[in-house]
Amino acid sequence: MPNQTRDLSFADDFILAKLVEDVRDYAVEDAVVVNISPNAMITGEEHPAIVPAWKSTWLKGGQIKSAERAAILKVRRATNxxxxxxxxxxxxxxxxxxxxxxxxxxxxxxxxxxxxxxxxxxxxxxxxxxxxxxxxxxxxxxxxxxxxxxxxxxxxxxFLETHTQIHGSGRMQKFKLRDETTIYEDVVMPVGYSHDPFCKKKKK
Known part of the structure:
Protein backbone atom coordinates (compact mmCIF):
# COMPACT_ATOMS: atom_id res chain seq x y z
CA MET A 1 0.00 0.00 0.00
CA PRO A 2 1.50 3.39 -0.98
CA ASN A 3 2.27 6.27 1.38
CA GLN A 4 2.59 4.27 4.58
CA THR A 5 3.30 7.03 7.09
CA ARG A 6 4.33 7.18 10.73
CA ASP A 7 5.95 9.63 13.12
CA LEU A 8 9.64 9.13 13.76
CA SER A 9 10.65 8.57 17.37
CA PHE A 10 12.06 12.10 17.77
CA ALA A 11 8.94 13.92 16.50
CA ASP A 12 7.55 16.35 19.08
CA ASP A 13 5.86 19.75 19.42
CA PHE A 14 9.00 21.45 18.07
CA ILE A 15 9.89 19.15 15.17
CA LEU A 16 7.71 17.51 12.55
CA ALA A 17 9.38 14.23 11.62
CA LYS A 18 7.66 11.57 9.53
CA LEU A 19 8.70 8.46 7.65
CA VAL A 20 6.84 7.69 4.41
CA GLU A 21 7.34 4.40 2.55
CA ASP A 22 6.33 3.42 -0.99
CA VAL A 23 5.81 7.12 -1.69
CA ARG A 24 3.39 8.05 -4.49
CA ASP A 25 2.02 11.53 -5.29
CA TYR A 26 2.68 12.71 -1.73
CA ALA A 27 2.00 16.41 -1.14
CA VAL A 28 4.48 18.39 0.98
CA GLU A 29 3.35 21.83 2.15
CA ASP A 30 6.69 23.05 3.55
CA ALA A 31 9.40 20.64 4.72
CA VAL A 32 12.78 19.12 4.00
CA VAL A 33 12.41 15.74 2.30
CA VAL A 34 15.24 13.22 2.45
CA ASN A 35 15.58 10.35 0.00
CA ILE A 36 16.45 7.40 2.24
CA SER A 37 17.11 4.99 -0.58
CA PRO A 38 19.83 3.92 -3.03
CA ASN A 39 17.46 4.83 -5.88
CA ALA A 40 16.25 8.18 -7.17
CA MET A 41 13.32 10.12 -5.74
CA ILE A 42 11.12 11.95 -8.27
CA THR A 43 9.55 15.26 -7.26
CA GLY A 44 7.27 17.70 -9.05
CA GLU A 45 4.29 17.44 -11.38
CA GLU A 46 4.60 19.55 -14.54
CA HIS A 47 8.38 19.70 -14.21
CA PRO A 48 9.64 16.45 -12.62
CA ALA A 49 13.04 16.53 -10.95
CA ILE A 50 15.35 13.89 -9.52
CA VAL A 51 16.60 13.84 -5.94
CA PRO A 52 19.53 11.38 -6.03
CA ALA A 53 20.08 8.54 -3.59
CA TRP A 54 20.67 9.70 0.01
CA LYS A 55 20.14 13.37 -0.96
CA SER A 56 17.44 15.87 -0.03
CA THR A 57 15.56 18.99 -1.03
CA TRP A 58 13.24 21.57 0.51
CA LEU A 59 9.71 21.36 -0.91
CA LYS A 60 7.19 24.19 -0.55
CA GLY A 61 3.78 23.33 -1.94
CA GLY A 62 5.49 20.50 -3.78
CA GLN A 63 5.01 16.81 -4.30
CA ILE A 64 7.01 13.62 -4.11
CA LYS A 65 5.95 11.82 -7.27
CA SER A 66 7.68 8.57 -6.35
CA ALA A 67 10.25 7.25 -3.87
CA GLU A 68 10.98 4.07 -1.99
CA ARG A 69 11.33 5.76 1.37
CA ALA A 70 11.48 9.38 2.52
CA ALA A 71 11.84 11.34 5.73
CA ILE A 72 9.77 14.54 6.03
CA LEU A 73 11.34 17.02 8.46
CA LYS A 74 10.53 20.55 9.61
CA VAL A 75 11.27 22.66 12.66
CA ARG A 76 7.84 24.07 13.45
CA ARG A 77 8.77 25.90 16.67
CA ALA A 78 12.22 27.49 16.69
CA THR A 79 11.81 29.38 19.97
CA ASN A 80 13.49 27.35 22.74
CA PHE A 159 28.97 2.70 10.05
CA LEU A 160 28.06 4.62 6.89
CA GLU A 161 26.72 8.10 7.60
CA THR A 162 25.54 11.32 6.03
CA HIS A 163 23.82 14.44 7.41
CA THR A 164 20.97 16.71 6.31
CA GLN A 165 20.52 20.28 7.55
CA ILE A 166 16.94 20.97 8.65
CA HIS A 167 17.35 24.25 10.60
CA GLY A 168 19.84 27.10 10.59
CA SER A 169 23.12 26.71 8.75
CA GLY A 170 25.89 24.25 9.47
CA ARG A 171 29.25 23.05 8.24
CA MET A 172 30.89 19.73 7.54
CA GLN A 173 34.66 20.11 7.61
CA LYS A 174 37.76 18.06 6.91
CA PHE A 175 41.08 18.40 8.71
CA LYS A 176 44.54 16.97 8.12
CA LEU A 177 45.00 16.45 11.86
CA ARG A 178 42.85 16.68 14.98
CA ASP A 179 43.60 20.39 15.09
CA GLU A 180 41.20 23.07 13.83
CA THR A 181 44.07 24.99 12.19
CA THR A 182 44.61 22.09 9.75
CA ILE A 183 41.25 22.48 7.97
CA TYR A 184 41.40 21.83 4.23
CA GLU A 185 37.73 21.51 3.17
CA ASP A 186 34.66 23.41 4.38
CA VAL A 187 31.20 22.31 3.19
CA VAL A 188 28.49 24.87 3.97
CA MET A 189 25.12 23.30 4.87
CA PRO A 190 21.98 25.39 4.19
CA VAL A 191 18.53 24.10 5.10
CA GLY A 192 17.56 21.18 2.88
CA TYR A 193 21.11 20.17 1.96
CA SER A 194 22.66 16.70 2.38
CA HIS A 195 26.42 16.44 1.93
CA ASP A 196 28.31 13.72 0.09
CA PRO A 197 29.55 11.06 2.53
CA PHE A 198 32.89 11.86 4.16
CA CYS A 199 33.52 8.23 5.10
CA LYS A 200 35.42 5.73 2.98
CA LYS A 201 35.24 1.96 3.17
CA LYS A 202 38.31 0.65 4.96
CA LYS A 203 40.23 -1.90 2.95
CA LYS A 204 40.95 -5.19 4.70
Whole structure:
Protein backbone atom coordinates (compact mmCIF):
# COMPACT_ATOMS: atom_id res chain seq x y z
CA MET A 1 0.00 0.00 0.00
CA PRO A 2 1.50 3.39 -0.98
CA ASN A 3 2.27 6.27 1.38
CA GLN A 4 2.59 4.27 4.58
CA THR A 5 3.30 7.03 7.09
CA ARG A 6 4.33 7.18 10.73
CA ASP A 7 5.95 9.63 13.12
CA LEU A 8 9.64 9.13 13.76
CA SER A 9 10.65 8.57 17.37
CA PHE A 10 12.06 12.10 17.77
CA ALA A 11 8.94 13.92 16.50
CA ASP A 12 7.55 16.35 19.08
CA ASP A 13 5.86 19.75 19.42
CA PHE A 14 9.00 21.45 18.07
CA ILE A 15 9.89 19.15 15.17
CA LEU A 16 7.71 17.51 12.55
CA ALA A 17 9.38 14.23 11.62
CA LYS A 18 7.66 11.57 9.53
CA LEU A 19 8.70 8.46 7.65
CA VAL A 20 6.84 7.69 4.41
CA GLU A 21 7.34 4.40 2.55
CA ASP A 22 6.33 3.42 -0.99
CA VAL A 23 5.81 7.12 -1.69
CA ARG A 24 3.39 8.05 -4.49
CA ASP A 25 2.02 11.53 -5.29
CA TYR A 26 2.68 12.71 -1.73
CA ALA A 27 2.00 16.41 -1.14
CA VAL A 28 4.48 18.39 0.98
CA GLU A 29 3.35 21.83 2.15
CA ASP A 30 6.69 23.05 3.55
CA ALA A 31 9.40 20.64 4.72
CA VAL A 32 12.78 19.12 4.00
CA VAL A 33 12.41 15.74 2.30
CA VAL A 34 15.24 13.22 2.45
CA ASN A 35 15.58 10.35 0.00
CA ILE A 36 16.45 7.40 2.24
CA SER A 37 17.11 4.99 -0.58
CA PRO A 38 19.83 3.92 -3.03
CA ASN A 39 17.46 4.83 -5.88
CA ALA A 40 16.25 8.18 -7.17
CA MET A 41 13.32 10.12 -5.74
CA ILE A 42 11.12 11.95 -8.27
CA THR A 43 9.55 15.26 -7.26
CA GLY A 44 7.27 17.70 -9.05
CA GLU A 45 4.29 17.44 -11.38
CA GLU A 46 4.60 19.55 -14.54
CA HIS A 47 8.38 19.70 -14.21
CA PRO A 48 9.64 16.45 -12.62
CA ALA A 49 13.04 16.53 -10.95
CA ILE A 50 15.35 13.89 -9.52
CA VAL A 51 16.60 13.84 -5.94
CA PRO A 52 19.53 11.38 -6.03
CA ALA A 53 20.08 8.54 -3.59
CA TRP A 54 20.67 9.70 0.01
CA LYS A 55 20.14 13.37 -0.96
CA SER A 56 17.44 15.87 -0.03
CA THR A 57 15.56 18.99 -1.03
CA TRP A 58 13.24 21.57 0.51
CA LEU A 59 9.71 21.36 -0.91
CA LYS A 60 7.19 24.19 -0.55
CA GLY A 61 3.78 23.33 -1.94
CA GLY A 62 5.49 20.50 -3.78
CA GLN A 63 5.01 16.81 -4.30
CA ILE A 64 7.01 13.62 -4.11
CA LYS A 65 5.95 11.82 -7.27
CA SER A 66 7.68 8.57 -6.35
CA ALA A 67 10.25 7.25 -3.87
CA GLU A 68 10.98 4.07 -1.99
CA ARG A 69 11.33 5.76 1.37
CA ALA A 70 11.48 9.38 2.52
CA ALA A 71 11.84 11.34 5.73
CA ILE A 72 9.77 14.54 6.03
CA LEU A 73 11.34 17.02 8.46
CA LYS A 74 10.53 20.55 9.61
CA VAL A 75 11.27 22.66 12.66
CA ARG A 76 7.84 24.07 13.45
CA ARG A 77 8.77 25.90 16.67
CA ALA A 78 12.22 27.49 16.69
CA THR A 79 11.81 29.38 19.97
CA ASN A 80 13.49 27.35 22.74
CA UNK A 81 14.39 24.61 20.29
CA UNK A 82 17.71 24.40 22.14
CA UNK A 83 15.91 23.04 25.19
CA UNK A 84 16.03 19.61 23.56
CA UNK A 85 17.94 18.22 26.54
CA UNK A 86 14.78 18.75 28.58
CA UNK A 87 12.79 16.71 26.04
CA UNK A 88 14.81 13.50 26.34
CA UNK A 89 17.77 14.27 24.08
CA UNK A 90 21.15 13.08 25.35
CA UNK A 91 24.41 15.00 25.64
CA UNK A 92 27.00 13.13 23.56
CA UNK A 93 29.48 13.22 26.42
CA UNK A 94 27.28 10.74 28.28
CA UNK A 95 28.05 8.20 25.54
CA UNK A 96 31.67 8.98 24.66
CA UNK A 97 34.09 9.39 27.57
CA UNK A 98 36.66 11.24 25.46
CA UNK A 99 34.11 13.80 24.25
CA UNK A 100 35.05 17.36 25.34
CA UNK A 101 33.25 18.28 28.55
CA UNK A 102 32.48 21.82 27.36
CA UNK A 103 30.88 20.97 23.99
CA UNK A 104 27.06 21.38 23.81
CA UNK A 105 26.20 18.68 21.26
CA UNK A 106 22.99 16.74 21.81
CA UNK A 107 21.48 13.70 20.08
CA UNK A 108 17.83 12.68 19.82
CA UNK A 109 16.50 9.18 20.19
CA UNK A 110 17.44 6.92 17.28
CA UNK A 111 14.74 5.35 15.12
CA UNK A 112 15.49 2.05 13.39
CA UNK A 113 13.42 2.28 10.22
CA UNK A 114 14.28 -0.89 8.31
CA UNK A 115 17.01 -2.35 6.13
CA UNK A 116 18.49 -1.56 2.73
CA UNK A 117 20.66 -3.46 0.26
CA UNK A 118 23.36 -1.29 -1.27
CA UNK A 119 27.00 -1.34 -2.31
CA UNK A 120 28.96 0.60 0.34
CA UNK A 121 31.50 1.70 -2.27
CA UNK A 122 28.71 3.27 -4.31
CA UNK A 123 27.40 5.01 -1.18
CA UNK A 124 30.84 6.52 -0.54
CA UNK A 125 31.28 7.48 -4.22
CA UNK A 126 34.32 5.22 -4.55
CA UNK A 127 32.74 3.56 -7.59
CA UNK A 128 29.73 4.23 -9.81
CA UNK A 129 28.38 0.78 -10.70
CA UNK A 130 27.12 -1.51 -7.91
CA UNK A 131 29.31 -4.56 -7.46
CA UNK A 132 28.92 -6.12 -4.02
CA UNK A 133 25.68 -5.12 -2.30
CA UNK A 134 25.37 -5.64 1.43
CA UNK A 135 22.41 -5.39 3.78
CA UNK A 136 22.45 -2.49 6.24
CA UNK A 137 20.13 -1.43 9.04
CA UNK A 138 18.82 2.12 8.55
CA UNK A 139 18.82 4.37 11.62
CA UNK A 140 17.76 8.01 11.83
CA UNK A 141 18.40 10.58 14.54
CA UNK A 142 18.74 14.33 14.91
CA UNK A 143 21.61 16.42 16.31
CA UNK A 144 21.47 19.86 17.88
CA UNK A 145 24.17 22.33 18.84
CA UNK A 146 24.26 26.14 19.05
CA UNK A 147 26.12 28.14 16.41
CA UNK A 148 29.93 28.11 16.44
CA UNK A 149 30.10 24.77 18.22
CA UNK A 150 33.14 22.57 17.55
CA UNK A 151 31.42 19.20 17.23
CA UNK A 152 34.60 17.14 17.69
CA UNK A 153 37.10 16.26 14.97
CA UNK A 154 37.10 12.50 14.39
CA UNK A 155 38.10 10.01 11.71
CA UNK A 156 36.58 6.73 12.85
CA UNK A 157 33.13 5.39 12.05
CA UNK A 158 31.91 1.79 12.32
CA PHE A 159 28.97 2.70 10.05
CA LEU A 160 28.06 4.62 6.89
CA GLU A 161 26.72 8.10 7.60
CA THR A 162 25.54 11.32 6.03
CA HIS A 163 23.82 14.44 7.41
CA THR A 164 20.97 16.71 6.31
CA GLN A 165 20.52 20.28 7.55
CA ILE A 166 16.94 20.97 8.65
CA HIS A 167 17.35 24.25 10.60
CA GLY A 168 19.84 27.10 10.59
CA SER A 169 23.12 26.71 8.75
CA GLY A 170 25.89 24.25 9.47
CA ARG A 171 29.25 23.05 8.24
CA MET A 172 30.89 19.73 7.54
CA GLN A 173 34.66 20.11 7.61
CA LYS A 174 37.76 18.06 6.91
CA PHE A 175 41.08 18.40 8.71
CA LYS A 176 44.54 16.97 8.12
CA LEU A 177 45.00 16.45 11.86
CA ARG A 178 42.85 16.68 14.98
CA ASP A 179 43.60 20.39 15.09
CA GLU A 180 41.20 23.07 13.83
CA THR A 181 44.07 24.99 12.19
CA THR A 182 44.61 22.09 9.75
CA ILE A 183 41.25 22.48 7.97
CA TYR A 184 41.40 21.83 4.23
CA GLU A 185 37.73 21.51 3.17
CA ASP A 186 34.66 23.41 4.38
CA VAL A 187 31.20 22.31 3.19
CA VAL A 188 28.49 24.87 3.97
CA MET A 189 25.12 23.30 4.87
CA PRO A 190 21.98 25.39 4.19
CA VAL A 191 18.53 24.10 5.10
CA GLY A 192 17.56 21.18 2.88
CA TYR A 193 21.11 20.17 1.96
CA SER A 194 22.66 16.70 2.38
CA HIS A 195 26.42 16.44 1.93
CA ASP A 196 28.31 13.72 0.09
CA PRO A 197 29.55 11.06 2.53
CA PHE A 198 32.89 11.86 4.16
CA CYS A 199 33.52 8.23 5.10
CA LYS A 200 35.42 5.73 2.98
CA LYS A 201 35.24 1.96 3.17
CA LYS A 202 38.31 0.65 4.96
CA LYS A 203 40.23 -1.90 2.95
CA LYS A 204 40.95 -5.19 4.70
Missing amino acids: LGGCMFRGWDWLGNRIKSFPRDTPLFISSQDEIGTVSTDPLVFTNERAAPGSPQTFTLKLNLWWSPGDTDCFIHNEHP
